[in-house]
Amino acid sequence: MDFVAGNVDWSASAAQRLDLLARTLPSSPRLDVNVFGSAPLQLFVERSFTSEDIDIFSSEEFYPFLLEFVEKHQWGKGQTDFYIQVCDPYAFKSTFDWRARAIETERHGHLFRFVHPWDVLVSKVQRLEEKDLEAFKLVIAKTGHPTEEEFTRHLQKAVDLYRPKFDEETARGDMLLNTCMLWQTLWGKNIDVRAQIIRPALERVRHDYEEGDSTLKSRLANLRLPPQQ
Amino acid sequence: MPKKGEPRYDRCWRKSRIAARILLREEQGKLTARDVRIGHMLAADRGVTPRLIHQAIHGLRGRKRRLERERSAAA
Numbered sequence: 001m002d003f004v005a006g007n008v009d010w011s012a013s014a015a016q017r018l019d020l021l022a023r024t025l026p027s028s029p030r031l032d033v034n035v036f037g038s039a040p041l042q043l044f045v046e047r048s049f050t051s052e053d054i055d056i057f058s059s060e061e062f063y064p065f066l067l068e069f070v071e072k073h074q075w076g077k078g079q080t081d082f083y084i085q086v087c088d089p090y091a092f093k094s095t096f097d098w099r100a101r102a103i104e105t106e107r108h109g110h111l112f113r114f115v116h117p118w119d120v121l122v123s124k125v126q127r128l129e130e131k132d133l134e135a136f137k138l139v140i141a142k143t144g145h146p147t148e149e150e151f152t153r154h155l156q157k158a159v160d161l162y163r164p165k166f167d168e169e170t171a172r173g174d175m176l177l178n179t180c181m182l183w184q185t186l187w188g189k190n191i192d193v194r195a196q197i198i199r200p201a202l203e204r205v206r207h208d209y210e211e212g213d214s215t216l217k218s219r220l221a222n223l224r225l226p227p228q229q
Numbered sequence: 230m231p232k233k234g235e236p237r238y239d240r241c242w243r244k245s246r247i248a249a250r251i252l253l254r255e256e257q258g259k260l261t262a263r264d265v266r267i268g269h270m271l272a273a274d275r276g277v278t279p280r281l282i283h284q285a286i287h288g289l290r291g292r293k294r295r296l297e298r299e300r301s302a303a304a
Binding site: 221226 | 252262273279281282
């Protein structure tokens with residue numbers, strides 16, 4: 001299954017709502033609308049995978065505009081049954097290079113950027129409720145991917161999500177614990193998150209950031225003139 | 230190039246390159262009294278870090294190899 005713009009199922013309910021949004025938006029400013037959460041799974045993997053809302057975010061610059069626009073048209077949370085949740089650009093956390101994989105398509109003069117299903121799955125590990133686990137099962141059942149090895153490598157690209165949380169973030173789940181739970185559920189085995197995800201990712205970073213030989217400065221400090229020949 | 234008299238903001242890098250040259254001369258056994266004196270000063274300079282010296286050594290060695298390649302290609 002190819003996750004390309006031509007494969008967007010525009011007849012799916014989330015797509016129809018997004019199309020209506022695109023048609024209704026004024027032509028200027030031209031918006032970049034990022035679509036994440038369950039909607040990309042519905043559009044690319046299984047149209048029957050429904051959700052209560054469509055999660056979107058725009059650039060920081062147009063966040064207030066989009067928020068106001070959606071509310072004005074009664075498409076926001078509490079205003080309609082299948083609502084559009086305009087999120088803060090900070091809300092979506094996944095792999096560092098998710099934008100490179102995202103599927104972009106133009107709709108009525110606006111750019112829609114659908115987060116790649118694997119990057120959606122990474123973002124779901126942070127919460128990993130029953131519904132999130134179902135998303136994993138759906139993607140794997142329908143596409144045969146990601147395999148255990150593929151998802152291990154993919155999670156390495158999201159290594160920062162494994163860092164300890166701020167006290168103010170305790171509502172978010174524990175990535176380490178959730179990853180272990182995910183492995184048990186999907187592949188019936190344990191995973192050593194530190195050995196298989198965190199350390200390999202940090203090793204790649206270290207490779208490109210050399211501290212330099214710490215003896216260089218002591219060599220400078222202890223320079224002596226060579227003995228006269 | 231910045232104009233004479235204007236402040237420069239790449240002093241750490243430039244000093245680290247000098248440190249690297251001195252260390253390379255040490256390896257070749259060609260140190261001078263001036264190298265030793267300046268080397269000691271740079272060793273005490275907080276802006277001259279092992280990382281920058283390390284980069285400079287690689288840069289200087291790379292330059293030497295490039296010049297050698299160009300010379301042999303021209304010959």
